[in-house]
Structure formats: C-alpha cells, structure tokens
Amino acid sequence: MQGSVFIIEDVKELADLVCLYLRNEGLVVQTVETAEEALVCLEKYDPDLIILDLNLPGMDGFEFLSTYRKKRGTPVMIVSARNSDEDLISGFSSGADEFVTKPFSPKVLAARVRALLQRIKDSKETNNIFSFGPFTIDYDGCVLKKNGKRIPLSGREYEVLSYLTEHKGVPASPEQIYNDVWENRYGDLTTVAVYIQRLRKKIEVDPTRPQYIETVYGLGYRFYGGEEALAQ
Secondary structure: OOOEEEEEOOOHHHHHHHHHHHHHOOOEEEEEOOHHHHHHHOOOOOOOEEEEOOOOOOOOHHHHHHHHOOOOOOOEEEEEOOOOHHHHHHHHHHOOOEEEEOOOOHHHHHHHHHHHHHHHHHHOOOOOEEEEOOEEEEOOOOEEEEOOEEEOOOHHHHHHHHHHHHOOOOOEOHHHHHHHHOOOOOOOOHHHHHHHHHHHHHHOOOOOOOOOEEEEOOOEEEEOOOHHHHOO
16 A cells, blocks of 8 residues: 655654554654654645554644644544543544554554545545535545635545535534444444534534534434535
C-alpha cells in the first residue's frame, strides 16, 4: 500500500519497531521524539496519517493534537499506555481518529494503519459536492468549506459528517453510526456523541439549537439541509 506515516514517539526502540513493520507494508515513515519537533516538521510535511504517543517530554500528546487541529485535519491515531475512559474521551475530543492502547502487537498495529489508510482512500473516490447553507463538502477532496474558506476537520470528523450528509433526512442511531463509520459493533458509543458535538461547534450557529445535525429523540441523529432539502 502507498502512503506516508508520521510517528511521534519518544521511545526510540518502539518507534523503530513500528517503522519496520510499516515500511514492510510499503509505507513511507518518518519519526520524531517530541511534539515540538513534530509541529516544526509538519509545517512543511503533510503525511497521510500521524501516529501519536501521549506521554511525551515537554508538550504532551493532547496539547499537540489541540494545537495541530487548528491548522490541519490529517488523520491521527493515538497509541498510548493511557487507557482510562477519560483518556479515550479526551483523545477523541481533541481530534483523534483512532485510539490504540499499549502494549500492542506491531503486526496488528500495521493492519489497523492499513485499514485506516484504505478507508481514507475509499472516501476520496466519490466525485460530487454537497452544499448546505454557507458550507460545501467536497467528497472528492474530503474538504469542508464555509464561504470558500476551508474548515479544518479530522479524518474521523469528516467521515461522520460525510455519513450523515449521504444519509440526509434519515435518522441514524449511535449504534448504526459507530458500526458503519468505525466499522466496529462493540465499543464506547459515547464516542459518537463526542464527534456530533464537535461537528456542531464547527457548523452550527448555535450548537445548543442545531440547524443541520438534529437529535431525533429515541432514534439518533439526522442531517437536515442541503440543496435537495431546500428545494422541497
């Protein structure tokens, strides 16, 4: 598989091991040991995926992710020994797309990286644009814009928004969204609510009174809007 991965990991032995497995998959891999170094490198380098440790010297992973998300929406996979519910929720709230706990099998990690990159590739193969209000979603480029200005989205944020807009008008339960977007029938369904909240903050005038992503009580979430809906 073609693609590029940027690893932020301060344990060199672990970073080297992950590099070995990912390069065997045909991926281009670059590593750094600190978040500060990563932010400098990522000013000029735009990888397909970032693998991020949380316990870093200096700026930690959460700080890095919050800072980086203000600039770009590159998919981020957190790989960390921190595995409490609070850590997972904080990771997703900060913009992570996946969360893998240590210790892990490098072979399994490589498979998860491959699957995530494939989903990203598949999502770029659509060829239409969806408009709602001042927003446009370029499904081909995986880009959300407001009045022509790009709105940064994480890879997972884009996938959730894309899923809702492609099923506009139809309520989807958290279980259904988690199964179809995360491709996992078993997991923490509160993750879906976290991403809905994050999307509302980016596209709604008043996130507490959403115009586009509605809560349908007892059924889940429904996207309302777009050219077809406005024409009705």
